[in-house]
Amino acid sequence: MAIDSKGARAVLLPDATVSRTGARLTLHRLLHSPSALISSGWLTLLVLVAVILPPLVETAANRQDLSLRLLPPFSLDNGPMFILGADGLGRPELLQLIVGTRTSLLVAASAVAIAAVIGFAIGLISGYFGGWVDEVLMRIADIMHTIPSLLLALAVLYVLQPSIANLIIVLAITRIPVYLRVARAQALELRERVFVESSRAVGAGDWRILRTDLAPMVLPTIRTVAMLEVASVLLAAAGLSFLGIGLQRPDVDWGMMVADGRPYLATAWWVTVFPGLVIVLTALAANLLSNWLRAAEDPSQAARFIRRPRMRKAAR
């Protein structure tokens, strides 16, 4: 008897969950997943900081004071803005980080978004239609992969003026093949699936199949790759800034701050470590969140997010 009633209730449970729709359900699951919650909290905080604070602190951030050169962190003697110390020119580390947040996020997000959209679209089309279009596109992707992205960026940014817009374009172009390959590989596999054939059997056209059968299945992967790519694009931008062809002062991003602190690594660790730490945390948060989103939005994996204690309570 006990088993019977338990079984019956357990069957009813999924319906209760399913009836909660879309965004609300995702939010509900988010609140029950600590790592995803912290990650999204951190990313939200960064975005808010990047949007609100820079205009207010930009002047103070770039004020140089050689008497405060390499000021150690964790002391409030010179005011709260020096809590994280000062860099080699006596600029407050905290405010530099805040201004750098805006540039870093802008560059990384824009470059990733542009590359992802273009690579996704071309990859899907290339994989689905195949034939000579596919051949040509993949050879171009091969060529782009063979040219070291750093070299390409060096050449382009040397010819064009180093600016945020050009930096975004260069980073985006060099990352397109990543998405292109992922999208193409999945499209190749998906187009052989029976549901694509059955869509064709009810008279669906190629574009409809691309849009409704292929795109939604490839999108989660592309999104995961894109969020993973945020970290590497952050680092690539930092590398270019370090070489002096990325951003130019007074623009500042996290990568540039890491590069600036490098000569003082032995004596003043904080100049490098704080921006480095922010990069690591951001990359980690992006990775965790992307992983979680992928699993949470897959209906067949969603059961993992119904917490056990709740299930037991409901079963009783």
Add this chain to the structure above:
Amino acid sequence: MTALLKVDDLRVEFLTDTGSPARAVRGVDFEVGEGRTLAILGESGSGKSVTSKAILGLVDFPGIVSGSIRFEGRELVGARESELRGVRGTGIGMVFQDSLDSLNPVYTVGAQLIEALRVRMGLGHSAARARALELMAEVGIVDPERRIDNYPHQFSGGMRQRICIALAVALKPRLLIADEPTTALDVTVQAGILRLLRRLQDETGMAMIFVTHDLAVAGQIASDVIVMYEGEVVERGVIEEVFERPSHAYTRGLLAAHPGAVTDWRDLRPVAGDPMLSREEAIADGF
């Protein structure tokens, strides 16, 4: 009897890297009359699935289709993709064997039914939804109101196959091709699906091509039968007569291998020959 579908000397070859093309279908011809049910019988690899796909123009490169397939007088072999799209769904519907994979896993079954109805039948959203509910009830889904927003993985195999059938008959095809629709299901579910198909056929008057390797299933549902072996039709006729008086050695072999025909398993005769063997070896076997 007017022929709804007339297939003449249909050949399907698949180009291979090794040079000689694989000949999956070698000159098949048959007709399906209005409201008739044709069973295409044959073992794995006999070319029956490829034949049914060729009718819908679903054989892609490196497959090459030649011969003639006329549906309602229109030639389908070599027709342009846009022309074929007009025939698919509304003219000829198809139900596949793998019911799990023939529904898109990321959309609810309702969304998929509604999309097909809106795009192909030109219904508005609410009309399409109402029709989708109707169709689900028609194919025997209990409580369609509650189930319409479920995803394919939340249905059992038999229920999914019913949804696939609903999707196919939603567009009111003149001809329904069922490619082993019951092979992946157990016997009781299979009987339900067969009853459903027969009822839908009675209601709509559509013709049906039923691809199967199961003699009993063919006997239950079909009025005519062709038996395929090695990509060729070796036997054709009204089903009772073929079962009664098989003229070809292979058909006799198939019937002798059917468990329902004997009382003791020792009387079962396995079918000699193997589609994987060369054609010459098969001919040597007496086919």
